[in-house]
Each structure stands twice: as structure tokens, then as C-alpha cells.
Amino acid sequence: MKDIATGTMMAAVCAEPGTMTLEERPLPDHAPEGWRLVDIAAIGICGTDYHIFEGLHPFLAYPRVMGHELSGCPVDGPDAGRLMVVNPYISCGECRACRREKPNCCARIEVLGVHRDGGMCARIAVPETNLYPADGLSREDAAMVEFLAIGAHAVARSDCGPGDRVLVTGAGPIGLGTAIFARLSGADVHVMDLSRARLDIASRDFGFDRIHRPGDDIMTGNLSEGFDVVFDATGNAKAIEAGFPLVAHGGSTVLVSVVKGDLTFTDAEFHKRESRIIGSRNALKSDFDRVMAAIRSGDVPTGAILSEIVALRDLPARMKPLTHDRDHLVKVIVTP
Template identity: 75%
Template sequence: MACGVCVEPGRFRIETRPLPTHAPEGWVLVDIAAIGICGTDYHIFEGKHPYLDYPRVIGHELSGHVASGPDAGRLVVVNPYLSCGACRACLRGKPNCCAAIAVLGVHRDGGMCARIAVPAGNLYPADGLSVHQAAMVEFLAIGAHAVARSGVGPGDLALVTGAGPIGLGTALFARLAGAQVHLMDLSDRRLALARRLCGFDQLHRPGDDILTGELAQGFDVVFDATGSAPAIEAGFPLVAHGGSTVLVSVVKGDIRFSDAEFHKREARIIGSRNAQAPDFDRVIAAIRDGLIPTDALLSEVVPLADLPDRFAALVDDRDDIVKILVTP
């Protein structure tokens, strides 16, 4: 089968590998239908991902059909976070931050291929969704999990910094939770996409004097989806007294903040990593109910065979892209 492999930073190619025909006990073979490309994959291509060894078959936003057994042919969403089930986090119901987590396409080879073996518990039925919608569930679940972690609700003021796919997903679920959502990004093109595709109209650029009027006291929750340490640090002064910063993105470097300011505000910093089964369920239900504009979020479908010639350009053009899906 053809597999999409990032051989080293800046080099992506198609490799032929054997098609899996058997799965370990408790695992299931899945015929991949669609693969989403996300910021993680762009960072892998650019050599910026903190947890990855090359070469790697990328792809962790996956939809597919069960290949055999009583559920053969059923459309499923793949949860790409493989947990150990035995560490303290797993035993406390937090497999998304398992101490020995193995994320498909990051810590181990992913699903940019025709078929993959996955633990049965990592498959969620996607009845009522298209294969393209099902492949978008995982990235939206990242935002849904961040919103659940934040506790944001009706009447709250929320700021999402970073209007890429993860930021848009976070903003959509914050809006569904009842918050008044603002978006901030360096890119006017990304902000324009957020307005045109998702109807967000409270848009800001870094450096804008936004702490005026009803925003004078800051935001109840600031979600960072930038992947930039300076942007994270610039977001801390925008948090209201009693508010929270939710770190949805991950950066290689350290971040710094004023302890005195955080103490004065009794503020919280909340890490949000990956997603859990209830987040996937929430996203699947929201898509099925027509609450998420998946057609608008889908920028293009690219055949895997075309990707080696397209990858570098997609990285360069990502300000004009929400979600690229690849078909094996």
C-alpha cells in the first residue's frame, strides 16, 4: 500500500509498505477513507514538532471503514491517542494525557495509508456523517476538549488567539457553550476566513487596544491556539480577574508570566491536551445536528499521490486554508 512519509524536515514522499492483514488481539483493521492535514503535520514537515522522530508516516485525523468482523463496512472515527491504561493519568480517567501516550502519526506511524490497525476502544461510530465529516472530528474534538476544560459558559467573554483550524474549532465550541467569542490573529486572511466561513465578527490583531468598553476588564477565558510563546505571553494581560488562560497549542520553548499579576487576579493556567471520548461524542453529535459548518471548513480534497508535489505549497498557503483532506 502507498504511505505518506515525512522522511525528514522538508521531505515528504510516498513509500510502498505491506498492507496489514492481521490485527493484534483487541485491535481492529480499518480501511482509511480520509485523512486530515493539520498544524501538527505542517510542524512535522517544518521540523518544529517537539515529540517526533523521523521518518514517520503522518496522519492522525482519520476516518475509515471497519475492514472485517461483525462491524465490517461501518464508518468510524479513529481516536489517534493510544494510551497505556495503567499509568496514574489513565487510572484517573485521563488517557488523553497518558504518561506513555503514543499518538498515531507522531510517536508511531499514522494513518496516511490504505489500512491501519487500531485498538477497538479507539474507534467511534460515525453513523450519519460523511467520510469527510468523520475525518474532521478529531481536530474539532481538540477545541471541544479545551472548551470543556475551561468551564466557559453563557455570558462569558472568551478570546481565542490563533484563528487556524484548532482555534476555529475552539471558537465554534465556545460559541455553542454560550460565550461571546472574540478571535485574534496576525493574519488578516485568517480573520477574514473566520468571518466569512463561521460568522465570527469580533476580530482583533495583536497589539490592538482592545481592553476598552465592555472588554476593559479583560476576558473570562483566553484560549491560546497560536503555538507561539510570545503570543501566549502577550495573552496573559488580557485575562480578567478570576479568569483563565487555556493552552491549547504546544510550544518547544518556555513561557513566562508575572506571578504578581496572576496572584492578584487569582487566575488559572490550564493545559489542554488532545481529547477524550466524550469530546469526540460531542463533536459527532454537533456535526450530525448541523451545528458545525463542515462544508465551509473543508478547503480541498487532495489525492495522496499528489501530495509530495503539493505539501510545501500547502505549508506556505496555510493562511488561506482551513482543512485539507487527503484520500488514500
């Protein structure tokens, strides 16, 4: 929603928890050196966006234009009009992590839609190096790449592969993405969630037939020795702690989600099992590339992922019901 004649655009602004409005803003007409103007093609609504809307994000200042799962086209230059995936993690390029080619965990990272205004609008400026060609993808598919890359990165961090038994706790979008890439690695994947609706989606639409509820007695039979890798995508400290005893000897826990506060575990058991706890944050370009290749090859069922398309102008009215119904949704895409 942009008006070239007047030099304005509409942006969906979360003014305060529970309140989203459409706001007229100047249409960006220049970018800093090394950055590019990008006309937004599609925006995925993330769990982070729901948390911002609910007032549950601990490090956010309102008002905020949300949106970090983005596809779009450069306004000018040699790639003008070419569909791109936007990497929303803006790294400093100078800290130790960046110098060691780990910009996903930059010490001074800024994420679009969280630390600075994001892409729920018609046009933004982003670093040129954060644009990845999305040839062969639809605008909606390209807007799914970022959240899927988080799962792909977690799987890469885990080193899981053929012969490994894997449990993914949390069957929301991030958990489903993690489960998809764990399955593509060759692992035997189980999925756990409190929500029967989410487990039904995981089974019916994504083919995960090894599903469990918290509290199920799953450490029996051929599962009695536990899981080689437990991925947590719940964002719940109690769920993370309940997952530690499910890790097999020599196995790993991968924290895909993040919680505010402390986690506890039994040190004797941790050492006896020679366990690993691995943090996984954001994603690298290689993860974005892996996801795009998997979408192109048909290994990622983007049709099952796409739950609904909402026009930007309708988002203020739709945001509250979407937030309340998100157990029944995988990915909602907003189009400007």
C-alpha cells in the same frame, strides 16, 4: 491505494524535512489482540503534519508516515464496512492518568502519525476501543472530528458558558474549532490573529465578527475589564504571555497549544486576579461524541471547514505548496 492481489499498499512517507514520497509497503493482514484492521477513508492534514514536513517537530524520528485525523472502516468483524472515527491517542491503560480516566494525558501516550506511523496510507491497525461509529457523517466530516475535539475539550476544561466573554488567540483550525465550541457554549466569542487572511476566514465563513489583531487597543469600553477566558491556540510563547494581561479578574487562560520552553507572568497580578492557567491536551471520547453530535445537528459548518480534497497519490507534489499556503486554508482532506 491498495492492491489485495499483491498484498501491498502505498503510503505517503515524510522521509526527511521537506521530502515526502510514496512508498510501497505490505498491506497489514492481521492485528494484535484487542486491535482492529481499518481501511482508511479520509485523512485530515494537521498543523502537526506541516510542522513534521518543515522539520519543526521536536520529538519525531524520520522517516514517518504522518496522519492522525482519520476516518475509516473496519476490515472485518461485526462492524466491517461501517464508517468510524479513529481516536489516534494510544494510551497505556496503566498509568495514574489512565487509571483516573484521563487517557488523553497518559504518561506513555503514543499518537498515530507522530510517535508511530499514522494513517496516510490505505490500512492501519488501531485499538478496538479507539474506534467510534460515525453514522450520519461523510468520510470527510468524520476525518475532521479529532481536531474539532481538541477545541471541544479545551472549552469543556474552561467551564465557560452563557455570559462569559471569551478571547481565542490563533485563528488556525484548532483555534477556529475552539471558537466554534465556545460559541456553542453560549459565550461571547472574540478572535485574534496576526494573519489578516485567517481573520477574514473567521469572519466571512464562520460568522465571528469580533476580530482583533495583536497590538490592537482592545481593553477599552465594555472590554476594559478583560476576558473571562483566554484560549491560546497560537503555539507562540510571546503571544501566550501577551494574553495574560487580557484575562479579567477571576478569569482563566487555557493553553490549547503547546510551546517548547518557559512561560513567564507577573505573580502579583496572577494572585490579585485569582487567575487560573489550565493546560488542555488532546481529547476524551466524550469530546469526540460531542463533536459528532454537533456536526449531525448542523452546528458545525463542515462545508466551510473543508478547503480542499487531495488524492494520496498527489500528496508528495502538493505538500510543499499546501504548507506555504496554509494561512488561506482551514482543512485539507486526503483520500486514499
